[in-house]
Amino acid sequence: MTKGLEIRAAIDSENVKGLLLINGGGAVALLAFLPAILGKPSFESLLRAVIWALLIFLMGLITAVIHNRLRRVCSLHYEQHGYSPPACSHIPRWLKFEQLRQPCVCLRSMFFMWLSVTAFASGGLTAGLGALQVVGHVDQKQDVSCWRLQEFQKKTYKVNQCTGTFEHIELTPKTPNKSLNRTRKDSAPIS
Numbered sequence: 001m002t003k004g005l006e007i008r009a010a011i012d013s014e015n016v017k018g019l020l021l022i023n024g025g026g027a028v029a030l031l032a033f034l035p036a037i038l039g040k041p042s043f044e045s046l047l048r049a050v051i052w053a054l055l056i057f058l059m060g061l062i063t064a065v066i067h068n069r070l071r072r073v074c075s076l077h078y079e080q081h082g083y084s085p086p087a088c089s090h091i092p093r094w095l096k097f098e099q100l101r102q103p104c105v106c107l108r109s110m111f112f113m114w115l116s117v118t119a120f121a122s123g124g125l126t127a128g129l130g131a132l133q134v135v136g137h138v139d140q141k142q143d144v145s146c147w148r149l150q151e152f153q154k155k156t157y158k159v160n161q162c163t164g165t166f167e168h169i170e171l172t173p174k175t176p177n178k179s180l181n182r183t184r185k186d187s188a189p190i191s
Contacts, residue, residue, distance in 0.1 A: 005083075009075070016068045019116045023060030026123050030054050042134065049130020053123040060119030063112045070109035077103045 030050050037043040037050065077085050088104035100107065146162035149169075159166040 012071055015113070016064060016071070019064035019067065019113065019120075020061060022120045023057045023064060023116060023123070026120060026127075027054055027057040027061070030057070030127060045133040046130045049126050049133070053127040053130070056119050056123035056126060060116045060123065063116040063119060067109050067112035067116060070105055070112060074103060074106035074109050077105055 030053055034047075034050060037047050040047075085103045087101040088107055090104060091100045091107070146160045148159050148161055150157050150159045150166075156169055157166045158169050
């Protein structure tokens with residue numbers, strides 16, 4: 001194998017790694033972001049865009065793997081023909097592009113490579129446009145505060161009814177007492 005051929009093979013390998021990295025990295029980033037927007041009605045359009053972008057990144061990963069396999073077959077095809085294989089017979093001869101004067105399997109490999117790059121760009125664009133749809137939208141504030149004061153066995157607790165957390169507090173004359181819920185002595189604080 002000549003030095004130039006080895007260098008091109010190394011570049012092709014790095015190209016495939018890059019395709020896998022960008023599409024896989026995009027998918028992992030969106031998967032990590034997904035729990036933050038799940039179940040929030042104001043982010044429904046963003047959630048939809050993130051799921052579509054995940055599917056597009058998955059397509060980009062699959063096309064990168066197909067490109068890698070076809071690249072190997074293309075290399076074998078070149079080797080079998082003494083590095084001068086016949087051009088693809090499905091491409092019209094009047095097309096003057098030198099890149100199209102390759103075996104069909106090599107052209108398919110290039111097609112899947114560009115399809116993988118396009119998938120990454122499309123996935124990023126889809127997620128970005130979904131994010132732009134929710135810019136400026138904030139979650140609706142709750143009408144009622146989650147925190148309440150509650151008395152249990154002659155002790156006052158600050159109880160968060162949304163999360164179930166509570167803490168003992170000492171009421172002073174300055175402490176507001178407007179939402180104090182009294183319970184029976186044998187009942188537990190609301191959680």
